[in-house]
Amino acid sequence: MIDSVTIRQQARVLGFDLCGxxxxxxxxxxxxxxxxxxxxxxxxxxxxTRRPDPDQxxxxxxxxxVVGLNYHNPGIPHVARYAAGMRDYHDVMGEKLNELAKxxxxxxxxxTGPILERDLTQRAGLGWIGxxxxxxxxxxxxxxLLGEVLTTRELVPDAPERGHCGSCRRCLDACPTGAITxxxxxxxxxxxxxxxxxxxxxIPVELRPLIGARVFGCDACLEVCPWNRFARLSTIAPxxxxxxxxxxxxxxxxxxxxxxxxxxxRLKRARFLRNVCVVLGNIGDKAALRxxxxxxxxxxxxVREHATWAINKLA
Ligand code: B12
Ligand code: SF4
Numbered sequence: 001m002i003d004s005v006t007i008r009q010q011a012r013v014l015g016f017d018l019c020g021x022x023x024x025x026x027x028x029x030x031x032x033x034x035x036x037x038x039x040x041x042x043x044x045x046x047x048x049t050r051r052p053d054p055d056q057x058x059x060x061x062x063x064x065x066v067v068g069l070n071y072h073n074p075g076i077p078h079v080a081r082y083a084a085g086m087r088d089y090h091d092v093m094g095e096k097l098n099e100l101a102k103x104x105x106x107x108x109x110x111x112t113g114p115i116l117e118r119d120l121t122q123r124a125g126l127g128w129i130g131x132x133x134x135x136x137x138x139x140x141x142x143x144x145l146l147g148e149v150l151t152t153r154e155l156v157p158d159a160p161e162r163g164h165c166g167s168c169r170r171c172l173d174a175c176p177t178g179a180i181t182x183x184x185x186x187x188x189x190x191x192x193x194x195x196x197x198x199x200x201x202x203i204p205v206e207l208r209p210l211i212g213a214r215v216f217g218c219d220a221c222l223e224v225c226p227w228n229r230f231a232r233l234s235t236i237a238p239x240x241x242x243x244x245x246x247x248x249x250x251x252x253x254x255x256x257x258x259x260x261x262x263x264x265x266r267l268k269r270a271r272f273l274r275n276v277c278v279v280l281g282n283i284g285d286k287a288a289l290r291x292x293x294x295x296x297x298x299x300x301x302x303v304r305e306h307a308t309w310a311i312n313k314l315a
Pocket of ligand 2: 132174176177179180186190192193220221
């Protein structure tokens with residue numbers, strides 16, 4: 001019979017910064033989640049409509065072990081910190097969660113399954129859902145990746161954390177696109193993270209200038225959170241990108257050779273270059289114009305369209 005203390009110790013040995021336990025019961029926020037979907041805030045992320053209760057993922061589930069991994073790093077230009085130099089976190093966390101799951105014959109998820117991860121994490125006492133909708137921990141701030149193990153074993157649950165945002169609204173004000181439409185509510189269709197990572201096709205023209213210099217993801221709302229003053233740097237060292245104009249000339253092979261194993265690889269070349277075109281359109285110079293002139297003849301229509309937009313904007 002394994003106890004919670006052993007699980008926590010093992011989580012720490014595996015390199016997780018936080019570990020908590022909650023019950024396998026369904027979310028209390030089902031109504032607000034359904035409303036979010038009904039309002040279309042999930043955009044093209046159709047997989048979001050598949051959000052069954054934990055019991056449907058693991059029949060007889062009694063407990064959920066929730067973990068957090070600190071990824072706070074100094075950051076690099078153009079890329080959200082969670083993706084800056086790190087191996088794809090699904091792989092990094094997956095290896096560790098797999099070990100943890102063996103202790104309790106459980107099944108693990110890291111962004112891989114239809115689970116409201118932040119809900120569970122707050123319930124397990126690891127932090128609270130901030131107004132930017134991300135989990136904030138008192139000691140580590142909001143630079144945390146989350147994962148969980150579902151098990152049929154009975155484990156002693158932790159007490160839930162309560163909110164500590166108070167009257168602060170810095171994240172709402174910092175969002176370049178106004179995607180946080182109300183505290184605790186994000187319209188993904190406007191979020192730069194969605195536009196640069198999840199959206200498959202053309203980026204809405206009116207939102208392109210607001211993307212600024214962000215090629216992959218966005219941290220604007222996370223950076224301004226005052227709870228980050230306690231955050232300590234993780235050991236993950238960021239890896240800077242090659243110059244944007246250089247990447248714009250990359251072939252499929254060059255793209256894969258550089259990004260395989262990183263979060264950027266999931267985008268594939270065309271969407272990555274789409275984003276590079278938008279950023280060059282926003283911040284580019286003469287060298288950018290030359291690179292874009294080449295990109296308007298790209299083999300991919302998505303790249304051609306965004307390169308044309310960027311040239312017109314710079315002109
Ligand atoms: C879809 C998704 C996205 C979408 C939509 C984001 C969103 N806010 O929903 C997009 C592509 C935009 C996105 C962006 C990012 N994401 Co994301 N994403 C997810 C994913 C797969 C599902 C999230 C989800 O279910 N959203 C639906 C909404 C409605 O759920 P929710 O916000 O949790 O809502 C609940 C609460 O807000 C609560 N609630 C409602 N009202 C109220 C009121 C109060 C007072 C309270 C307390 C709660 C509350 O009820 C809701 C329903 O349960 C999760 C992984 C997962 N499976 O959970 C990762 C996840 C949330 N993403 C993550 C990260 C790191 C990011 C980015 C920071 C990446 C980046 N730098 O570019 C940004 C942050 C943008 C932001 N401000 O949220 C991490 C967040 C870690 C953390 N500390 O919270 C997660 C958990 C992945 C992981 N395993 O680590 N993401
Ligand atoms: S990640 Fe950027 S675009 Fe998305 S809600 Fe936060 S500040 Fe707004």
